[in-house]
Amino acid sequence: MFVTSAFAQETAPATAEGATHAGTAVPAEEHGTFPPFNAATFPSQILWLVITFGLFYLFLKRVVMPRLGGIIDVRNDRITQDLDQAAKLKGEADAAVAAYEQELAEAKSKAIAIGQQANDGAKAEAETIRKKIEADLEQKLGEAETRIASIKANAMKEVGNIAEDTASAIVEALVGGKADKAAISAAVKSVAR
Amino acid sequence: MAADKVDPIHQFQIHPIIPLHIGGYDVSFTNSALFMVVTVVLASAFLYMTTASRSLVPGRLQSVSEMAYEFVGNMLRDAAGKQGMRFFPLVFSLFMFVLVANLIGLIPYFFTVTSHIIVTFTLAALVIGTVIVYGFAKHGFGFLKLFVPHGVPVYLLPLVVAIEVISFVSRPVSLSVRLFANMLAGHITLKVFSGFVVSLSALGAVGVAGSILPLAMAVALTALELLVAFLQAYVFAVLTCMYLNDALHPSH
Numbered sequence: 001m002f003v004t005s006a007f008a009q010e011t012a013p014a015t016a017e018g019a020t021h022a023g024t025a026v027p028a029e030e031h032g033t034f035p036p037f038n039a040a041t042f043p044s045q046i047l048w049l050v051i052t053f054g055l056f057y058l059f060l061k062r063v064v065m066p067r068l069g070g071i072i073d074v075r076n077d078r079i080t081q082d083l084d085q086a087a088k089l090k091g092e093a094d095a096a097v098a099a100y101e102q103e104l105a106e107a108k109s110k111a112i113a114i115g116q117q118a119n120d121g122a123k124a125e126a127e128t129i130r131k132k133i134e135a136d137l138e139q140k141l142g143e144a145e146t147r148i149a150s151i152k153a154n155a156m157k158e159v160g161n162i163a164e165d166t167a168s169a170i171v172e173a174l175v176g177g178k179a180d181k182a183a184i185s186a187a188v189k190s191v192a193r
Numbered sequence: 194m195a196a197d198k199v200d201p202i203h204q205f206q207i208h209p210i211i212p213l214h215i216g217g218y219d220v221s222f223t224n225s226a227l228f229m230v231v232t233v234v235l236a237s238a239f240l241y242m243t244t245a246s247r248s249l250v251p252g253r254l255q256s257v258s259e260m261a262y263e264f265v266g267n268m269l270r271d272a273a274g275k276q277g278m279r280f281f282p283l284v285f286s287l288f289m290f291v292l293v294a295n296l297i298g299l300i301p302y303f304f305t306v307t308s309h310i311i312v313t314f315t316l317a318a319l320v321i322g323t324v325i326v327y328g329f330a331k332h333g334f335g336f337l338k339l340f341v342p343h344g345v346p347v348y349l350l351p352l353v354v355a356i357e358v359i360s361f362v363s364r365p366v367s368l369s370v371r372l373f374a375n376m377l378a379g380h381i382t383l384k385v386f387s388g389f390v391v392s393l394s395a396l397g398a399v400g401v402a403g404s405i406l407p408l409a410m411a412v413a414l415t416a417l418e419l420l421v422a423f424l425q426a427y428v429f430a431v432l433t434c435m436y437l438n439d440a441l442h443p444s445h
Contacts, residue, residue: 035207035309036205036308036309040219041223041309041311042311044213044221044223045312048226050315055233056236060240060286060289064241065285067244068240068258071248072262074247075249
C-alpha cells in the first residue's frame with residue numbers, strides 16, 4: 001500500500017517529465033534534485049528491484065537454501081550417528097571389560113577352590129597317616145606295657161621267693177630248726193602287701 | 194569537469210543504460226538496475242558455487258555460506274520462534290541482498306543500490322506488507338490485538354492504541370531511512386575526504402603533505418563503512434524478524 005501511494009505521487013511528474021527528457025534529457029535533471037529523491041527514477045528502480053530481488057528470492061528458496069539446509073542436516077545426522085556409534089563401541093568395550101573381569105574372578109575363585117581342595121586332601125591324608133602311626137604306637141605301647149607288667153609280676157614273684165628263702169634262712173639261723181614254709185610265705189605276703 | 198569529480202553527490206546519480214518506457218513510466222535499465230543485477234548474481238553465484246561440493250567438512254568459503262545461513266536462521270528462530278522459520282527464505286534473501294549491495298557499493302566507481310531511499314523503502318514495504326498480509330490471513334481481525342497491549346487500564350487505552358498505531362506506521366519509514374541514511378552519509382563522507390586528498394595534492398608539495406590526514410581519514414572511514422555495511426544488513430534482518438514475530442504472535 002505504501003508502494004502504491006508512492007507510485008501515485010510520482011505518476012504526475014514522471015509522465016510530465018517523461019515526455020520532455022525521454023532518454024537524453026536525464027543529465028539536465030541530475031543537477032536539479034538530489035538523486036535519491038528524484039522521483040523520476042523511482043518506477044525504474046522499483047521495477048528492477050522487484051525483478052532482481054524476486055529472482056534472487058526464488059533462487060535462494062528453491063536452490064540454495066535446500067542445499068545449505070541439506071548440508072547442515074546431513075552433517076548433524078552424521079555427528080549424531082558417529083556419537084551413537086562411539087557410545088555403542090564404548091558400551092561394547094565396557095561389556096568386554098566386565099566379561100573379562102568376571103572371568104578373572106571366576107578363575108580366581110576356581111583356583112582358590114582347587115587349592116582348598118588340594119589342601120583339604122593333603123590334610124586328610126596326613127591325618128589318616130598320623131592316625132595310623134598313632135594307632136601303631138598305641139599298640140606297641142600296649143604291648144610294651146603288658147611285657148613290663150609281666151616282667152614286673154615275675155620279678156615280684158622272684159622277690160617273694162627270695163624273701164621267703166631269706167626269711168626261712170634267717171629263721172633257721174635265729175631259731176634253729178626248720179620253719180614252717182607255709183607260715184613264712186604267708187608272713188612274707190602280708191609284709192609285701 | 195574538475196568540479197564534477199569532487200562532487201560528493203555525483204556517485205548517487207542514475208544514468209539510463211538501456212532506455213525503456215512502458216505506459217508513460219521511465220523504467221530504463223539504469224546503473225542502479227545494473228548493480229541490482231550484479232548484487233543478485235554475485236550473491237547467488239557465491240552461495241551456489243561455495244556449496245556445490247556439499248562437503249561434510251566445509252572449506253573456508255562453504256563455511257562462510259553456512260555461517261550466513263545459520264546466523265540468519267538463529268536470528269529468526271530467536272526472534273519469532275519455530276513458526277517464524279517459514280519466513281526464513283525471505284529474511285535470508287533480504288539479509289544477503291542488503292549485505293552484498295552494501296559491500297560492493299564500497300568498491301570505488303561502484304554504485305550503491307541501498308543508498309537510494311526508494312530501494313530501501315521498497316524492501317521495507319515488502320517486509321511490512323508481508324507482516325500485514327500474513328497477520329490478517331492467520332489471525333483475521335485478531336491481528337488488530339497488536340495495537341492493544343495487555344494489562345493497560347481502559348482510560349489509557351485510546352492513547353496507547355494511538356501510540357501503537359503510530360509506531361507501527363513509522364516502522365517501514367524507520368526501517369528504510371536507517372539503511373538509506375547510513376549508506377548515503379557514509380559514502381558522502383568518504384567522497385568528501387577523498388576529494389580533499391585530490392584537491393589538496395593539486396596545490397604542490399605542501400598540499401601533498403597536508404593531504405595525508407584526509408587520506409588516513411578516508412582509510413579509517415572505509416574500515417568503518419565496512420563495519421556499517423555488515424551492521425546495517427544485520428539490523429535490517431533483525432528488525433524484519435521482530436516485525437514478523439508480530440505477525441505470528443500479535444497479542445504481546
